[in-house]
Amino acid sequence: MPSPTPQPTATRVGLVFGGCSGEHAVSILSARTVADALSTGANGQRYRAVLHYITRDGRWLTGEGATAALSGADPIPAGSEDPGARLPTTARHVDVWFPVLHGPNGEDGTVQGLFTLLDQPFVGTGVLGAAVGMDKQAMKTAFAAAGLPQVKHVCASADGLARPDELVGTVEQDLGYPCFVKPANLGSSVGISKAGDRRALLAGLRAAARLDDRLIVEAAVTARELECAVLGDGTLNASVVGEILYDAEWYDYTTKYSPGHSSLVIPASVPQAVHERVQRLAVQATQAIGAYGLSRVDFFYQEENRMLYVNEVNTMPGFTGQSMYPLLWQASGIPTEELVHRLIELARARHQRRNFTPAH
Known part of the structure; x- marks a missing residue:
């Protein structure tokens, strides 16, 4: 009687979510989508998710704690493992990491550096691309x-508010009103304000400075907002182009994540x-910041003169049910389950190349 064919062992995917940023809640929503994709169709045989939840104060929870957090329940149930752990203690149980983290302490090169030191494959770009993509000044x-091509902007710092008249004068001379004030290292429109006069500009700068030492002020442009997804390593591929329509004055946090306030075309x-x-x-912008794996590139499009401006690159874009990145790839012929599979394969292939030692 022939021996039964051995079944391949499922790849253990360390799904990391939550994090110490203002986008903590969005990260949990994104992780749910990825977790579902890991268990759907062929992926259900290929992968087994190992959940890692990072609390808002930086503690890593696995097991029951992480499962509870993903479902929206109390993340620290009785009997949970050490609630004081500040680093993953289960790295030996992970084959490849999938950090679904948005914003500082996750999308800025810090977690990417941790996984690089662990010498384990991880989805997404490396330290350089993540760090440059997070900081709007560097980007x-x-x-x-x-x-x-990009809109006119002025770089500033929290220290510059010690001489507010000088900073405001530079913005008024170089940009004028209206303009947008942004913390350099936050995403999902957190901390962004629109200023139509000097008083609003100063208030916006002070509010942004409470969130980040590095600030940026951009000229406001009347334009349509387009987005394009990028996937690959070495050779980068671009998705179809999508557009965001919204019923607010601008695309702020509430508009982005509240049902019914925006729509995607x-x-x-x-x-x-x-x-x-x-x-x-989109490909050139991703390459410009040294990123690979995945990105979503945002644009302003002025229809009257067909001018395009690159707004920013997001190196770990949202994966929620209404997020543009997975929807763009679905429209390009790659369902979310296949997209997640390809991202994991890219991560493993890059890790193998990085550790390849040619024969002498």
Whole structure:
């Protein structure tokens, strides 16, 4: 009697979510989508999710604590493992990491550095791409060096508010009103305000400075908001282009994550030449910051003169049910289950190349 064919062992995916940032709640929603994708179809045989929840104060929970957090329940039930752990204690139980973390302490190179030191594969870009992609000042500098079109902006610092008249004068001279004030290292529109006069500008700068030492002020432009997803390593591929429509003055946090306040149009209704240029610029912007794996690149499109401006690159975009990144790839022919599989395969292939030692 022939021996039974051995079944392949499922790859253990360390799904990391939560985190010490203002996008903690969004990260949990994204993780639910990824967890579902890991258990759907062929992925249910390929992968086994090992949940790792990072509390708002930086503690790592696994087991029951992480499962509870993913479902929205109390993340620290009785009998949970050490609630004081500040680092993953289960690395030996993980084959590849999938950090579904947004914003500081997750999308900024810190967690990427941890996994690099652990010498374990992880989904997404490395330390450089994540760090540059997180910091809007560094990102815009990289865009400028690559010759990418972007709106006029002024870089500032919290220390500059010690001389508010000088800083405000520079903004008024270089940009004028209206303008947007942003912390350099936050995402999901957290801490962003629109200023139409000097009083609002000062209030916005002070509010942003409470969140970050590095600030940026951008000229407001009347434009449509387009987005394009990027996937790959070495060779980067761009998705179809999508557009965001919203009922607010601008695309703030509430509008982004509250049902009924915004809608997505995929593919965007733009001329084919504009569609193709967005795809080219999305790849170039991702390359400009040294990123790979996945990214979502945001654009401003002025229809009257067909001008395109690169707004920013997100190196770990949202994976929620209404997030543009997975929806763009679905419209491009890659369902979310396959997308998650490809991201994991990219991570493992890069890790193998990084550790390859040629024979002498």
